[in-house]
Amino acid sequence: MTDTPILSVRNLTIDIPVGGGTLHAVRGIDFDLNRGETLCIVGESGSGKSLTSLALMGLLGKKISRRADRMEFDGIDLMKTSQRGMRKLRGLRMSMIFQEPMTSLNPAYTIGDQLAEALLLHKKVSREQARARAVELLEKVGITAAKSRLSQYPHQLSGGLRQRVMIAMALMCEPELIIADEPTTALDVTIQAQILRLLVDLQKELGMAMILITHDLGVVARVADKVAVMYAGELVETGPAADVFGAPAHPYTRGLLRCIPVPGKTERGAELGTIPGIVPSLVGEVSGCPFRTRCDHAVDACRQPIPLREQQAGRHSFRCVHPDGRAASPQEVPA
Amino acid sequence: MTQTADPLLQEITGPTPGQLLRKRIFGHQGLLIGSIVLGLLVIVALFAPLIAPHDPYAQSLLARMEPPVFLGGSWEHPLGTDHLGRDYLSRLIYGARVSLLIGLVAALISGLIGTAMGVAAGYFGGRVDAVVTFLINVRLAMPVVLVALAVVAIFGGSLTVVITVLGLLLWDRFAVVMRASTLQVQGREYVAAARAIGCSNTRIVMSEIMPNIVNNLIVVITLEMAHAVLLEAALSFLGLGVQPPTPSWGLMVSEGKQMMLFEPWLVLIPGFVLFALVLSINLLGDGLRDVTAPENRN
Amino acid sequence: MLRFILKRAGLAILVAFTVSLISFSLLFLSGDPAAAIAGEHASDQDIEAIRRIYGFDRPMLLQYWEWLSSALMGDFGESYYFKLPVAGLIAERLSITMTLGVCGISFALLTAVPLGVAAAIRPNSLLDRFALFLSVAGQAMPSFWFGLILIVVFSIQLGWLPPSGTATPLHFVMPTIVLGYYAMPAIMRLTRAGMLEVLSSDYIRTARAKGAPEGLVMFKHALRNAIIPVVSLAAVQMGFMLGGSIVVESIFALHGAGYLAWESISRNDLPTVQALILVFSMFYIVFTFLADVLNAWLDPRMRAG
Numbered sequence: 001m002t003d004t005p006i007l008s009v010r011n012l013t014i015d016i017p018v019g020g021g022t023l024h025a026v027r028g029i030d031f032d033l034n035r036g037e038t039l040c041i042v043g044e045s046g047s048g049k050s051l052t053s054l055a056l057m058g059l060l061g062k063k064i065s066r067r068a069d070r071m072e073f074d075g076i077d078l079m080k081t082s083q084r085g086m087r088k089l090r091g092l093r094m095s096m097i098f099q100e101p102m103t104s105l106n107p108a109y110t111i112g113d114q115l116a117e118a119l120l121l122h123k124k125v126s127r128e129q130a131r132a133r134a135v136e137l138l139e140k141v142g143i144t145a146a147k148s149r150l151s152q153y154p155h156q157l158s159g160g161l162r163q164r165v166m167i168a169m170a171l172m173c174e175p176e177l178i179i180a181d182e183p184t185t186a187l188d189v190t191i192q193a194q195i196l197r198l199l200v201d202l203q204k205e206l207g208m209a210m211i212l213i214t215h216d217l218g219v220v221a222r223v224a225d226k227v228a229v230m231y232a233g234e235l236v237e238t239g240p241a242a243d244v245f246g247a248p249a250h251p252y253t254r255g256l257l258r259c260i261p262v263p264g265k266t267e268r269g270a271e272l273g274t275i276p277g278i279v280p281s282l283v284g285e286v287s288g289c290p291f292r293t294r295c296d297h298a299v300d301a302c303r304q305p306i307p308l309r310e311q312q313a314g315r316h317s318f319r320c321v322h323p324d325g326r327a328a329s330p331q332e333v334p335a
Numbered sequence: 336m337t338q339t340a341d342p343l344l345q346e347i348t349g350p351t352p353g354q355l356l357r358k359r360i361f362g363h364q365g366l367l368i369g370s371i372v373l374g375l376l377v378i379v380a381l382f383a384p385l386i387a388p389h390d391p392y393a394q395s396l397l398a399r400m401e402p403p404v405f406l407g408g409s410w411e412h413p414l415g416t417d418h419l420g421r422d423y424l425s426r427l428i429y430g431a432r433v434s435l436l437i438g439l440v441a442a443l444i445s446g447l448i449g450t451a452m453g454v455a456a457g458y459f460g461g462r463v464d465a466v467v468t469f470l471i472n473v474r475l476a477m478p479v480v481l482v483a484l485a486v487v488a489i490f491g492g493s494l495t496v497v498i499t500v501l502g503l504l505l506w507d508r509f510a511v512v513m514r515a516s517t518l519q520v521q522g523r524e525y526v527a528a529a530r531a532i533g534c535s536n537t538r539i540v541m542s543e544i545m546p547n548i549v550n551n552l553i554v555v556i557t558l559e560m561a562h563a564v565l566l567e568a569a570l571s572f573l574g575l576g577v578q579p580p581t582p583s584w585g586l587m588v589s590e591g592k593q594m595m596l597f598e599p600w601l602v603l604i605p606g607f608v609l610f611a612l613v614l615s616i617n618l619l620g621d622g623l624r625d626v627t628a629p630e631n632r633n
Numbered sequence: 634m635l636r637f638i639l640k641r642a643g644l645a646i647l648v649a650f651t652v653s654l655i656s657f658s659l660l661f662l663s664g665d666p667a668a669a670i671a672g673e674h675a676s677d678q679d680i681e682a683i684r685r686i687y688g689f690d691r692p693m694l695l696q697y698w699e700w701l702s703s704a705l706m707g708d709f710g711e712s713y714y715f716k717l718p719v720a721g722l723i724a725e726r727l728s729i730t731m732t733l734g735v736c737g738i739s740f741a742l743l744t745a746v747p748l749g750v751a752a753a754i755r756p757n758s759l760l761d762r763f764a765l766f767l768s769v770a771g772q773a774m775p776s777f778w779f780g781l782i783l784i785v786v787f788s789i790q791l792g793w794l795p796p797s798g799t800a801t802p803l804h805f806v807m808p809t810i811v812l813g814y815y816a817m818p819a820i821m822r823l824t825r826a827g828m829l830e831v832l833s834s835d836y837i838r839t840a841r842a843k844g845a846p847e848g849l850v851m852f853k854h855a856l857r858n859a860i861i862p863v864v865s866l867a868a869v870q871m872g873f874m875l876g877g878s879i880v881v882e883s884i885f886a887l888h889g890a891g892y893l894a895w896e897s898i899s900r901n902d903l904p905t906v907q908a909l910i911l912v913f914s915m916f917y918i919v920f921t922f923l924a925d926v927l928n929a930w931l932d933p934r935m936r937a938g
Contacts (some may be wrong), residue, residue: 169843377734585775595785606781
């Protein structure tokens with residue numbers, strides 16, 4: 001797929017005013033997403049993953065400010081789109097699935113009403129048509145007795161079912177882009193796999209582009225076309241999933257990968273990796289590499305602005321002072 | 336890694352809890368205004384004999400309904416005189432005593448009753464809780480003004496009767512709040528710990544539970560004090576509270592009502608002072624709640 | 634749902650009985666009711682005769698039972714002052730009090746709910762501060778004083794509204810404002826707090842993510858959830874307001890049940906006072922019961938349970 005990307009972001013920056021300063025939550029993010037592709041954004045809690053996705057949807061709170069050199073959805077400049085214009089995109093061409101299925105549905109209305117609303121808001125269809133579409137989608141997301149579910153209230157459904165309803169709701173208008181913000185974190189482990197499989201199958205079937213936000217690297221390895229690794233508000237490494245996993249360049253990415261056991265590769269009884277230290281505070285001026293306080297390869301140059309290095313031109317890039325992400329002196333303990 | 340002065344590593348040092356509390360107290364306008372106004376009124380009430388320019392009971396048929404200074408009256412009676420020629424300012428000053436005394440004592444009596452009931456209900460649960468909850472329901476179902484009026488009418492409108500009646504009627508909010516607070520504290524680990532080392536119920540309630548709910552109690556005391564002040568004024572206004580010639584603000588409004596057509600200030604002045612007192616108590620109470628439990632602010 | 638309603642109804646009836654017992658015992662708090670009826674100049678024989686006629690010489694519980702059983706049949710005895718059946722007296726006056734109560738609560742809801750919603754949409758805005766000021770002032774305002782100020786301004790100075798009586802709807806304007814203002818602060822605060830909480834909830838974000846316009850988000854998605862506790866508060870306030878109408882009715886000389894209560898207390902007319910206490914309590918009990926039921930019905934989570 002070499003046509004123009006459906007989503008193109010350059011230098012996205014998000015600031016949150018807090019008591020006594022500004023929290024520079026996201027700083028200078030770049031990425032492109034092609035039609036039908038899956039991008040996984042990976043990172044710890046607080047690394048700015050969710051804020052990035054909310055910024056794309058235009059759903060940041062009033063007090064939070066975003067800036068970008070470019071933020072285009074299918075050629076539409078999202079930075080210049082009015083609230084009214086964003087409303088016409090949201091739900092119709094770009095949809096979002098949230099982390100908390102338990103609280104993301106309105107307790108006062110039936111599933112059917114909430115599903116139908118998603119279609120009625122954007123398309124001139126009758127209530128009956130909207131309900132028929134809702135049944136169709138509920139079946140598609142694997143909900144049995146779909147018709148009778150329409151008159152149920154959210155509190156009557158389990159978390160897994162509610163997340164299926166949320167997915168169905170996001171798909172009501174067949175969007176071109178779907179953003180899933182940790183859609184399985186709040187669910188039981190057994191349900192997690194089912195929901196994820198469902199999401200990936202639907203994405204393939206409907207040919208949507210998808211941004212999947214997660215901190216589960218196992219998930220990323222299975223579903224991602226592209227990976228973007230975020231740390232403390234910055235994109236530290238990005239590239240095709242095979243490249244990033246095959247040859248991680250940034251010390252943080254390597255640290256993350258050391259933290260998951262790989263069957264057949266990780267020795268029985270061997271210690272899993274950990275990354276010592278904590279994420280720094282992002283209030284006030286942030287300069288240099290944010291990972292330097294936890295990095296084995298940190299040098300004085302890490303306090304200066306960090307150049308973007310291209311591992312493979314136009315594909316795999318990362319931000320580190322070291323040309324291959326490692327200091328010259330052999331300090332590192334082998335993984 | 337030995338970069339000592341890296342700005343990313345700087346420890347975030349916050350203010351101490353004490354500093355925070357002070358900052359919250361002095362940063363809270365309502366609390367400041369409330370305590371200053373209330374403080375002034377308390378001083379006025381305490382030193383009434385020294386401050387009042389005249390005897391509040393001294394009548395003068397020659398100087399009836401003289402207007403206040405700002406309406407062309409003389410400094411002899413800065414706020415004028417009432418229909419019996421009594422100095423209005425002096426009656427207001429002595430009236431502060433009546434309002435504050437009734438408010439405070441009634442709130443303390445009902446506080447004692449309500450706290451005992453609420454803590455018992457929250458602490459023992461089960462049947463005790465059921466009975467207390469039922470009593471709260473019964474109490475809420477009784478129309479306060481009507482019952483208070485009826486009882487005062489039966490026993491006569493002395494200060495003691497009014498205080499007792501209000502004290503016996505206004506315990507419901509204490510019971511509700513103290514029950515809820517006790518239930519909340521009840522589940523904490525330190526209560527379980529006290530129980531585990533064999534403390535008596537009295538000891539657990541007194542040294543584990545009470546200290547942790549006393550801030551809520553203080554807030555309710557202020558709110559109910561305001562409530563009692565308003566109710567006393569309403570009873571006196573209806574002629575079935577404190578009896579003349581006692582200087583009560585509600586009574587003054589009621590007496591001024593007859594002359595309202597010609598001398599509206601007779602009604603406006605005592606009513607405004609009453610409003611200011613209740614407002615300052617409420618501001619103090621709201622402020623205390625905000626400052627001691629900022630997370631409960633809505 | 635049915636079990637819940639039955640449980641509440643049972644509790645309400647129990648509360649009603651207890652209140653009736655308390656209001657009946659007021660009669661004996663007063664000392665000798667026979668002396669009260671006979672008046673100041675009666676001889677001992679007269680009092681003794683009255684005691685026998687009214688049955689005050691019998692055991693108290695028996696008297697309570699008789700009073701209660703006839704009260705249940707709608708017979709509250711005879712007024713000492715009017716020498717007429719109390720039930721009729723009250724029924725005659727109740728329509729004014731009910732009118733006032735309904736107007737008052739409507740006024741409170743129509744002002745407090747929009748104000749609370751607006752304040753929650755823009756917290757800390759000028760409007761929010763104004764709403765907060767109104768509610769703080771409202772809680773501290775003695776209602777009798779507020780009523781008199783309204784009379785001074787609108788009847789005496791401007792001459793727009795009649796100061797007292799019930800002849801026309803205009804007569805109800807000021808009483809409605811005074812009574813409604815009493816319930817406003819609580820309703821406003823609860824609406825604002827509820828809206829603030831709901832607006833920060835996940836399902837509001839979902840509604841926005843669907844592309845719902847702000848108006849729909851506020852009213853269909855947010856207010857529908859925030860209004861549930863307000864409805865039950867309003868019902869409870871309505872019960873309180875009817876009890877509090879005594880002050881308002883006396884200021885504006887509305888000859889409703891509250892006014893009757895005031896007159897009867899002043900005249901030591903105990904059967905009427907007892908009956909009125911019971912009637913006002915019943916209003917509160919019925920309204921809180923309705924509030925519970927309405928609440929359960931409005932909240933799907935409780936409706937099913």
